[in-house]
Amino acid sequence: DTGVSQDPRHKITKRGQNVTFRCDPISEHNRLYWYRQTLGQGPEFLTYFQNEAQLEKSRLLSDRFSAERPKGSFSTLEIQRTEQGDSAMYLCASSLDNSYEQYFGPGTRLTVT
């Protein structure tokens, strides 16, 4: 396994459009996390899944954001009606159950024009 992968690596979209990102975790990892990182800041927690169940969501995750992990493997993060403030790097991480160690993917950089 080559680690956590994310697709696309870069996305440029116009304000008001919808975008969807995909994350493929390390295959045996039950937990999957989404973070957002803006320039000059550390990653901010958005949400996490244990298998297909979404167990926690940050208040940063507004109604325009939705995340799914339908079969407990890959996950998607959708942003509807994008705003310029959504421009950021979206990071995915995965881990084994009850493990402190999260493995991060390379991220998807979103630019909203």
Place this chain on the structure above:
Amino acid sequence: GEDVEQSLFLSVREGDSSVINCTYTDSSSTYLYWYKQEPGAGLQLLTYIFSNMDMKQDQRLTVLLNKKDKHLSLRIADTQTGDSAIYFCAESLNTGGFKTIFGAGTRLFVKA
């Protein structure tokens, strides 16, 4: 509340030791971490310390935890130019899901 703070920049000469400091606010932290991020690369877990430990050493890295003052530090011995990167302090909260709170990062410059 959940907050992790660290200084933004540190500049050292090659061969010197670097010390990056961090403070956190949540006393229910279970693990504290140091991550490294190089330009264009993902986050790499460098080292971690469990909240009931005071110190952890891993080759050139030494982590010190003062739980009373909620202060964490990372010392890099014999700093090399390849150590130039952004270093993030982070804590995992005792929520069962290892939700991780990150600081804003310290940019380490290593001068040859």
